[in-house]
Structures are given as structure tokens and as C-alpha cells.
Amino acid sequence: MIRKVDREIDEEGYVYLLDGHPGIWGDENVLGVIPDWDNRYAHEELFTNILVFKDDDRVVDEHQVVYTKDGKHLLNCLDTFSETEYAVREGVTTICDDAFIWRANKEQRITLYIPSSVKVIGENIFGDGGGRIIVNQ
Numbered sequence: 001m002i003r004k005v006d007r008e009i010d011e012e013g014y015v016y017l018l019d020g021h022p023g024i025w026g027d028e029n030v031l032g033v034i035p036d037w038d039n040r041y042a043h044e045e046l047f048t049n050i051l052v053f054k055d056d057d058r059v060v061d062e063h064q065v066v067y068t069k070d071g072k073h074l075l076n077c078l079d080t081f082s083e084t085e086y087a088v089r090e091g092v093t094t095i096c097d098d099a100f101i102w103r104a105n106k107e108q109r110i111t112l113y114i115p116s117s118v119k120v121i122g123e124n125i126f127g128d129g130g131g132r133i134i135v136n137q
Contacts, residue, residue, distance in 0.1 A: 101128075
């Protein structure tokens with residue numbers, strides 16, 4: 001379930017309100033790829049910031065990777081994730097920003113196998129260790 005996201009301008013820039021409470025501060029690009037702010041709910045698969053998703057809308061798989069319950073967003077991995085290769089679930093449309101930076105071995109390169117359903121890949125998904133993406137046909 002997507003949180004209600006609004007923004008206000010204060011003296012330092014934008015304050016993004018999540019369900020009416022201040023949650024993110026930054027410029028107009030802080031939420032990643034939002035092509036049209038006035039129509040922000042039309043393309044929910046474009047949200048790449050995990051703070052937009054409610055905590056009770058998350059499930060963790062057997063590899064310690066966190067998805068939304070509907071399976072459309074890969075949010076992040078837990079710090080116990082230690083795989084060098086990982087196959088993203090079928091049906092995922094979005095891999096969120098910083099998805100694999102919290103893994104156990106941050107310097108180790110990771111290979112992601114992603115389904116062709118993925119439309120959006122957030123920023124800095126691998127962190128300093130880097131990685132590669134292979135799209136499954």
C-alpha cells in the first residue's frame with residue numbers, strides 16, 4: 001500500500017509529508033522518478049524511495065530481500081544478505097534506490113538476474129561493491 005505523499009516548501013527547500021507527517025527533506029527530485037507531481041499516483045511503479053511504502057506492506061524472502069506484499073517493488077536487502085548472485089522475483093516492476101547497499105559484504109560484487117517485468121531501477125542499487133544486471137528472457 002502506498003503512503004499518501006505531499007510536499008510543502010519551507011525556508012530550506014521541500015518537506016515531503018508521508019501520511020501527513022514530515023518524512024523526507026530535499027529538492028524536487030528527492031523521490032526519484034516522478035514524471036508529473038500533479039499526477040503522482042498514476043505511476044506508482046515509478047516510486048524508488050522505500051520510505052514511500054508502509055512498514056506493514058513488506059515481506060522478507062528466504063534470502064533476506066524485502067519486497068512489497070504485492071510483489072511489485074523490491075525494496076532492499078537486510079544486512080544479513082550475503083549472496084553473490086540473486087534472482088529477482090517474477091512480476092517485480094521496480095527495484096528501489098540503494099536496494100543492495102546494506103548487504104553483509106558491501107565490497108563484494110553482486111550479480112542480479114532480473115525478469116523482463118522490471119521497468120524502473122533506482123539509483124545506487126549496489127553501493128560501493130558494484131554489481132551487474134542480467135535480464136532474463
